Amino acid sequence: MFGIEIFSDKSIRDDERAMIIKAAQQTAVLYGCSFIVKSDDRWSEEGHPDIPDSCSELMSEVPCDDKGRKNVSRIMDLMTEVRRALGKQGAMIIFTAEDLFLKENWCFGAARVGKGVSVQSICRFRDLPKADMQAVITRTLRHEVGHIHKCAADPERPNTEMKYGRHCTSEGCTMRQSPTLKDLLRHAKEEDPENCLCELCRADLKNFKKDNY
Ligand SMILES: [Zn+2]
Ligand SMILES: [Zn+2]
Numbered sequence: 001m002f003g004i005e006i007f008s009d010k011s012i013r014d015d016e017r018a019m020i021i022k023a024a025q026q027t028a029v030l031y032g033c034s035f036i037v038k039s040d041d042r043w044s045e046e047g048h049p050d051i052p053d054s055c056s057e058l059m060s061e062v063p064c065d066d067k068g069r070k071n072v073s074r075i076m077d078l079m080t081e082v083r084r085a086l087g088k089q090g091a092m093i094i095f096t097a098e099d100l101f102l103k104e105n106w107c108f109g110a111a112r113v114g115k116g117v118s119v120q121s122i123c124r125f126r127d128l129p130k131a132d133m134q135a136v137i138t139r140t141l142r143h144e145v146g147h148i149h150k151c152a153a154d155p156e157r158p159n160t161e162m163k164y165g166r167h168c169t170s171e172g173c174t175m176r177q178s179p180t181l182k183d184l185l186r187h188a189k190e191e192d193p194e195n196c197l198c199e200l201c202r203a204d205l206k207n208f209k210k211d212n213y
Contacts, residue, residue: 170198
């Protein structure tokens with residue numbers, strides 16, 4: 001079984017972690033993978049001399065830009081070092097309430113395709129009604145987990161678009177791009193959380209599993 005560990009930094013509240021747990025349960029059904037949602041921010045009991053002790057410490061090593069946002073590429077570089085130092089086989093995800101950006105644009109989150117690291121922000125979800133907030137947390141998680149599984153990663157594949165990363169264009173598929181909160185909310189509501197990968201993305205998932213599970 002491909003294990004995905006979810007960490008949250010100190011900006012995430014307990015009620016928000018409960019939403020992340022629910023999101024992970026539905027996403028596990030969709031991908032057939034297992035999740036561990038950590039109740040604290042530490043990677044392991046022992047730690048390691050070359051890396052920050054916790055994801056809060058890792059996040060504090062990444063400075064904010066003049067708009068108060070943190071660079072996802074820098075965060076995922078540090079996560080890649082942590083993953084290597086600890087010899088983790090599956091994937092690691094950090095949830096934060098810090099606002100994030102990729103290149104010049106703010107973003108909900110990002111993942112390194114097939115590389116087992118992702119960071120996701122709830123910053124722009126905090127003003128939503130609770131049910132909507134749950135829906136978009138779940139949608140962001142399942143979308144980024146799709147990138148971790150190399151869904152829609154092949155530009156030669158039909159129904160693939162290359163805009164902010166590679167995405168699927170199939171109707172109802174969770175690997176579609178959601179550039180605004182409005183798009184994200186619409187996608188979150190129209191997709192079936194436990195069955196929203198198109199046939200092409202399901203085939204990509206199957207290929208990834210052949211090599212990695
Ligand atoms: Zn994406
Ligand atoms: Zn798809």
